[in-house]
Amino acid sequence: MNPLVPNRKQIIVSTVSVAFPDYFLRRRVLITLLLLTAFYLRINAQAVSEVITDYNGYWKSRQNSISPVKPDNSHNMLAFTFNGTRYSTGVNDALLTSRGDVFVPGDYRALQVYSIANPTNANTKIGLGALYDGVHNGPSNPRPSNNIAQYLTDGINGLNLGTGIANLPAGEIMFALTGLQSQFIGDGIPDLLVTQIADPSSSADSYEFTDANGNRIGNKVDVVINTVPRVGVWVADFYDVNTNPMALIAGFTQTERNIRIWGADFSAFGINSSNVHDVVYFRIRISGDSDVAFVAYNNQAVSVGGLLPYYNQPGRTNNPSEPTTKTQAYPNPFTNKLILKHQPATGEEQYTLYNIQGVALLQHRPVKGSVQSTFDTQQLPADTYVLVLSNGKEQHTELLVKK
Ligand SMILES: [Ca+2]
Numbered sequence: 001m002n003p004l005v006p007n008r009k010q011i012i013v014s015t016v017s018v019a020f021p022d023y024f025l026r027r028r029v030l031i032t033l034l035l036l037t038a039f040y041l042r043i044n045a046q047a048v049s050e051v052i053t054d055y056n057g058y059w060k061s062r063q064n065s066i067s068p069v070k071p072d073n074s075h076n077m078l079a080f081t082f083n084g085t086r087y088s089t090g091v092n093d094a095l096l097t098s099r100g101d102v103f104v105p106g107d108y109r110a111l112q113v114y115s116i117a118n119p120t121n122a123n124t125k126i127g128l129g130a131l132y133d134g135v136h137n138g139p140s141n142p143r144p145s146n147n148i149a150q151y152l153t154d155g156i157n158g159l160n161l162g163t164g165i166a167n168l169p170a171g172e173i174m175f176a177l178t179g180l181q182s183q184f185i186g187d188g189i190p191d192l193l194v195t196q197i198a199d200p201s202s203s204a205d206s207y208e209f210t211d212a213n214g215n216r217i218g219n220k221v222d223v224v225i226n227t228v229p230r231v232g233v234w235v236a237d238f239y240d241v242n243t244n245p246m247a248l249i250a251g252f253t254q255t256e257r258n259i260r261i262w263g264a265d266f267s268a269f270g271i272n273s274s275n276v277h278d279v280v281y282f283r284i285r286i287s288g289d290s291d292v293a294f295v296a297y298n299n300q301a302v303s304v305g306g307l308l309p310y311y312n313q314p315g316r317t318n319n320p321s322e323p324t325t326k327t328q329a330y331p332n333p334f335t336n337k338l339i340l341k342h343q344p345a346t347g348e349e350q351y352t353l354y355n356i357q358g359v360a361l362l363q364h365r366p367v368k369g370s371v372q373s374t375f376d377t378q379q380l381p382a383d384t385y386v387l388v389l390s391n392g393k394e395q396h397t398e399l400l401v402k403k
């Protein structure tokens with residue numbers, strides 16, 4: 001941690017190293033602080049200073065008062081403090097109230113993983129509370145699932161802080177996030193939360209929004225995660241993803257790690273009222289040893305995002321390279337019609353096509369037993385759309401483009 005940098009200015013947007021004669025040191029420090037302050041004010045991204053979860057019923061830990069209780073199992077984030085204000089996540093506001101915690105009611109959910117460029121390498125591990133597998137000091141038989149993406153969206157609202165991925169290889173993770181609402185830009189309420197649950201990197205990960213084609217919208221935010229102060233400590237197993245059964249070796253068994261969380265408003269990413277409707281994805285470019293429990297978004301600030309499924313289940317994915325067995329929508333991009341191939345309809349299913357502002361444009365309920373449905377899309381303008389299948393129990397979404 002850089003001792004020259006006060007806590008609230010820990011998120012570094014960019015740094016330039018310039019050699020100055022020693023007598024300029026004080027001025028240099030001052031200028032650095034002024035620059036960091038300016039960046040801080042501009043990007044409004046900063047460390048979360050307190051976290052509350054449902055571990056053992058209720059767990060609270062703060063930057064300057066780290067809890068001696070170290071969670072060792074699944075636990076869902078109930079609230080967090082950002083820039084001096086405590087926001088609930090909507091997971092269990094009643095519990096916060098019963099504990100006397102004052103908070104601004106919020107609605108935060110994990111972003112659905114759209115794609116991971118390089119899912120694993122030899123160092124990639126699944127981090128789970130040491131008791132997640134039911135065995136205090138060692139692995140379970142059989143091992144927990146090695147489906148890494150599910151650990152980014154598990155738990156209530158996808159906010160299980162006690163599971164995650166460690167040492168994600170250098171590359172990109174794309175999350176689906178559309179329908180950002182411009183009135184929430186620059187209101188000081190964080191719209192994205194990023195977690196870090198193991199030994200943090202000293203190199204920068206970069207975060208940005210993109211359009212449907214992966215082109216950056218606004219600006220990227222670079223974060224050197226080890227400059228973010230820890231907010232808690234947990235006890236984890238780190239299973240080796242690349243062995244079968246997954247190995248759990250000494251040094252990675254029932255081992256303590258720090259929890260770090262940072263948040264930012266949409267404005268930190270240069271999102272404004274003129275480019276907000278172009279946003280389709282949130283992209284993390286990771287440097288090679290990121291450890292993520294989840295990336296959460298402010299569901300109050302997003303219309304379509306709230307339709308994305310957040311209880312991840314095997315086989316459900318928005319990645320077009322791994323089509324769901326349930327529905328195939330084609331062609332994509334489409335023109336005058338859109339065809340949906342699905343399993344024999346039970347009569348409970350409903351397909352809704354939304355624009356990225358979250359307005360429902362077309363709706364279709366397949367006839368019981370049918371395996372194909374067709375949308376007439378002639379009247380729709382060329383744009384990005386979100387197809388949502390809901391069957392009363394779960395939702396599946398797919399991003400589609402009309403040419
Ligand atoms: Ca264990």
Ligand SMILES: [Ca+2]
Binds near residue numbers: 152153155158161163
């Ligand atoms: Ca998780």
Ligand SMILES: [Ca+2]
Binds near residue numbers: 184186188189190266
């Ligand atoms: Ca906001």
